[in-house]
Amino acid sequence: MEKLKLGGKEFDNRLIIGTGKYSSGQQLAEACKASGAQIATMAVKRVDAERHSDEIVKPLKEMGVEFMPNTSGAKNAKEAVFAARLAREALGTDWIKVEIHPDVRYLLPDPVETLEACETLVKEGFKVFPYIQADPVLARRLEEIGCAAVMPLGAPIGSARGLETIAMLKIIIAHAGVPVVVDAGIGSPSDACKALELGADAVMVNTAIAASGDPVGMAGAFKLAQQAGREAFEAGLAGRTETARPTSPMEAFLKEAMK
Amino acid sequence: MKIVFNGKERQVREGQTLEGLCEELGIKPEGAAAACSGEVVPKGQWKDFALKDGMEIDVFSLVAGG
Numbered sequence: 036m037e038k039l040k041l042g043g044k045e046f047d048n049r050l051i052i053g054t055g056k057y058s059s060g061q062q063l064a065e066a067c068k069a070s071g072a073q074i075a076t077m078a079v080k081r082v083d084a085e086r087h088s089d090e091i092v093k094p095l096k097e098m099g100v101e102f103m104p105n106t107s108g109a110k111n112a113k114e115a116v117f118a119a120r121l122a123r124e125a126l127g128t129d130w131i132k133v134e135i136h137p138d139v140r141y142l143l144p145d146p147v148e149t150l151e152a153c154e155t156l157v158k159e160g161f162k163v164f165p166y167i168q169a170d171p172v173l174a175r176r177l178e179e180i181g182c183a184a185v186m187p188l189g190a191p192i193g194s195a196r197g198l199e200t201i202a203m204l205k206i207i208i209a210h211a212g213v214p215v216v217v218d219a220g221i222g223s224p225s226d227a228c229k230a231l232e233l234g235a236d237a238v239m240v241n242t243a244i245a246a247s248g249d250p251v252g253m254a255g256a257f258k259l260a261q262q263a264g265r266e267a268f269e270a271g272l273a274g275r276t277e278t279a280r281p282t283s284p285m286e287a288f289l290k291e292a293m294k
Numbered sequence: 295m296k297i298v299f300n301g302k303e304r305q306v307r308e309g310q311t312l313e314g315l316c317e318e319l320g321i322k323p324e325g326a327a328a329a330c331s332g333e334v335v336p337k338g339q340w341k342d343f344a345l346k347d348g349m350e351i352d353v354f355s356l357v358a359g360g
Contacts, residue, residue, distance in 0.1 A: 053360025063358065078359030081300045081352055082321055091358050092325045107359050120334045121354045124327035192360065241360030 036265050039237055041214050042130055042162040042183045046073045049231060049261045053241025054091050064094035066244055070254035075100050076132055078107045079122050105132040112152035119156050131156060133165040142192040146173050157181040166218055169200035174207045184213050190220025193242040197226040208234045224260030231264025295347035312343040321353055328353045
């Protein structure tokens with residue numbers, strides 16, 4: 036399997052895992068290890084001085100995981116830029132996943148605010164990874180302004196509905212000059228495998244692992260899926276036809292083959 | 295004097311610094327970021343960053359998320 040090149044770095048695995056919804060920091064760390072993921076996302080929030088949450092940064096850092104903080108919770112470009120600056124200060128990374136989804140029902144990303152935030156952040160030296168609708172035109176615009184990758188959705192966040200946007204994902208993948216990470220909606224290892232078979236560079240998964248019956252076991256299944264999907268893409272799929280293509284000799288056996 | 299800390303009013307002593315406040319609240323600088331009126335205050339400045347009456351201070355940290 037070829038290495039994933041993202042944000043100027045190389046990785047041996049094509050999963051990016053989200054850190055939400057795990058029952059503990061320990062479970063997250065075990066799932067991360069089982070998945071083989073070398074990149075993880077996390078959010079920035081105001082400190083709750085009364086309630087200390089489980090430490091997530093330290094165990095992942097010890098495993099050498101690359102951090103991709105996100106701007107989740109930002110309702111517009113201004114808030115996203117602020118969140119990105121805070122994340123850089125907190126983690127010392129210039130990676131930022133731009134997520135601006137003011138609509139709480141579907142958490143669909145706002146393309147206008149996203150483009151504006153990305154322009155500002157690229158100028159400030161960030162490696163910008165925008166979460167977007169599977170819109171090939173927007174993907175192109177984001178690439179042109181200098182984003183490090185694009186992260187189109189397969190279906191709404193946490194919905195586990197798979198690659199509902201597959202037709203548009205194919206167009207994005209076919210034309211992108213930056214890595215394409217299919218983000219959101221991936222509900223099963225087969226969805227991840229499919230995205231990578233299509234030629235996506237990586238997939239981002241959170242709920243499908245964290246909310247499964249056995250997150251560590253499911254993380255292992257995703258590890259296999261990402262490898263299968265990517266290796267299938269590199270090998271080159273045989274392609275589809277409308278009619279049969281014989282796999283056995285068609286010459287006469289006892290008498291002339293049926294015509 | 296009073297400041298607004300993470301959206302809530304909070305009494306702090308005269309001459310208190312951002313670093314002192316974070317120490318008092320058990321907030322470690324590692325993995326945290328602070329802002330004053332929406333502008334990031336780099337960690338290197340926390341020590342000498344004197345809080346003033348009415349200041350809006352927000353301190354953030356990383357939390358689980360996708």
